[in-house]
Amino acid sequence: MNNFWIILFHTYLNKLKSKSFIVMTILSVVIVLALTNINNIINLFDKNGGKDKIAVLDETGQLYEPFKQQLNTINKKIILTQYKGSEKEAEAAVEKGKFDAVIQLGLNEQQMPIATSKAMSIADTELFSDLERGLQQLKTMMTASKINLTPQQLQKLYEPVSFKKIALEKNAKTEEQLNQARGLVYILLFVIYFSVIMYANMIAMEVATEKSSRVMEILISSVSPIKQMFAKILGIGLLSLTQLAVFLLTGYYSLKSNMDALKGGLFGVFGLGDIPVATIIYAVIFFILGYFLYATLAAFLGSLVSRIEDIQQMITPMTMLVVAGFMIAMFGLGKPDSTFITVTSYIPFFTPMIMFLRVGMLTIPLWEVLIGIGILLTTIIILAIFGARVYRGGVLMYGKSNSYKDIKKALQLTKNQ
Known part of the structure; x- marks a missing residue:
C-alpha cells in the first residue's frame, strides 16, 4: 500500500511543480481577476469614462x-x-x-x-x-x-401588457429564480466541461509519457499496474481540486471586493451575488463523479498507447462524449423540463452535466438525483474494474496503436499474467 501513496503523491507533486501547470494556473488566475474587475478595466482604457x-x-x-x-x-x-x-x-x-x-x-x-x-x-x-x-x-x-x-x-x-407566469408545480422556481439559475448553471457547466476534458487528458498523457520513456517497465516490477492506475487518477484528482480551489478563492475575494460595481450587471443577471448552497454542493458532487468517470476511461485508453502522438486519436471518442453532453446541456438551458433532457440525464456519460442542469434549474424529487448519482457510481465501479484489467495488460503493449482492437489484446495479456 505504501507504493500506492508514493505514486499518488509523486504524480501530484510532479505535476504541481511543472512549469506548464504553474503557467496555466497563473494565466487562469489573471483571467479570473480580469473578469471580476471588468468594469474597472473598461474604465481604465476608456478615455471618456x-x-x-x-x-x-x-x-x-x-x-x-x-x-x-x-x-x-x-x-x-x-x-x-x-x-x-x-x-x-x-x-x-x-x-x-x-x-x-x-x-x-x-x-x-x-x-x-x-x-x-x-x-x-x-x-x-x-x-x-x-x-x-x-x-x-x-x-x-x-x-x-x-x-x-x-x-x-x-x-x-405603449404601456406593456400585463403577462404573469405562474407555475402550478409545488415549490417550482419563479421566473426571476430561473433566470438567475440559468446563468449560474451555464457558468458551472463550463467549469465541469473544461475541467473534465483537461484533467482526463492529463491522465492519458501521463500514462503515455511514462510508456514512451520506458519508465513503465521499471514501475511494473515494483508496483502493480492497478495500483498505478488508481494512484494516478487520485493524484491528478488532487491536482484538479488544488487548481480549482485557487480559482474559486481568487474569484470569490475579487467578486466580494467588486460586488458593488458588478451588481445589476452581468453578475447580477447570472445570480452570482446570491448562490444557493445546494447548487454549489451538487456542482462539487457532479464534478468529482464526472472526473472519476472520464479519468478512469482516459487512464486505460492511455495505457494502450506507447507514443504520445497517438494519444489524441485514442481519446477522441471520449472527448466527443464530453462535448455531446455539453451540447445537450446547452439545449437544456432553454428547455430543462423536456423529456429528452430527463432521459439523457440518466445516461451515465451525460449525467454529470445534465443531471446537474436539472438540479440547478428545476425542483426535482431527491430520489431522481439519487438514482442519477447511483447510476453514475455503478458505471464508475464497472469501468474501474474493466479499466484496471485493460490497464494491467495495456501497459505491457508497445508499438503503434491502430484501433480499439488493442483492448482485446490488453485483456489477453492480463489473463496470461
Whole structure:
C-alpha cells in the first residue's frame, strides 16, 4: 500500500511543480481577476469614462432638444452636443477624435424625422441602436401629436401588457429564480466541461509519457499496474481540486471586493451575488463523479498507447462524449423540463452535466438525483474494474496503436499474467 501513496503523491507533486501547470494556473488566475474587475478595466482604457460624445447637426432647428430628451431616457452615457459648423467640419472633428460620431437630423416629405450618422467605424452596434431607438421614439411622439393624442393616451398606447407566469408545480422556481439559475448553471457547466476534458487528458498523457520513456517497465516490477492506475487518477484528482480551489478563492475575494460595481450587471443577471448552497454542493458532487468517470476511461485508453502522438486519436471518442453532453446541456438551458433532457440525464456519460442542469434549474424529487448519482457510481465501479484489467495488460503493449482492437489484446495479456 505504501507504493500506492508514493505514486499518488509523486504524480501530484510532479505535476504541481511543472512549469506548464504553474503557467496555466497563473494565466487562469489573471483571467479570473480580469473578469471580476471588468468594469474597472473598461474604465481604465476608456478615455471618456464609458461615455459617447455625439455631434448633432440639426437642419430643422427644432429636432435637437426633443431628440436629446428621448435619448436621455434610453442611455444617459450618450452626450449630445449641438454642432453649429458645417457637415465637413463635423466630420473633421470626428476624425480628430473630438467626437465619437456625428448625426445629421432632418425631415422627410411627410415631415417625419430622418437621420444620417457617420463615425470612424460603425462596429459599435449598441451606440447606433440607441440613437435609432431615440429617433424612433421622437417619430412616435410627433405622429401622436399630429393625430391629437395626449401624452397620457400615448403612454397608455405603449404601456406593456400585463403577462404573469405562474407555475402550478409545488415549490417550482419563479421566473426571476430561473433566470438567475440559468446563468449560474451555464457558468458551472463550463467549469465541469473544461475541467473534465483537461484533467482526463492529463491522465492519458501521463500514462503515455511514462510508456514512451520506458519508465513503465521499471514501475511494473515494483508496483502493480492497478495500483498505478488508481494512484494516478487520485493524484491528478488532487491536482484538479488544488487548481480549482485557487480559482474559486481568487474569484470569490475579487467578486466580494467588486460586488458593488458588478451588481445589476452581468453578475447580477447570472445570480452570482446570491448562490444557493445546494447548487454549489451538487456542482462539487457532479464534478468529482464526472472526473472519476472520464479519468478512469482516459487512464486505460492511455495505457494502450506507447507514443504520445497517438494519444489524441485514442481519446477522441471520449472527448466527443464530453462535448455531446455539453451540447445537450446547452439545449437544456432553454428547455430543462423536456423529456429528452430527463432521459439523457440518466445516461451515465451525460449525467454529470445534465443531471446537474436539472438540479440547478428545476425542483426535482431527491430520489431522481439519487438514482442519477447511483447510476453514475455503478458505471464508475464497472469501468474501474474493466479499466484496471485493460490497464494491467495495456501497459505491457508497445508499438503503434491502430484501433480499439488493442483492448482485446490488453485483456489477453492480463489473463496470461
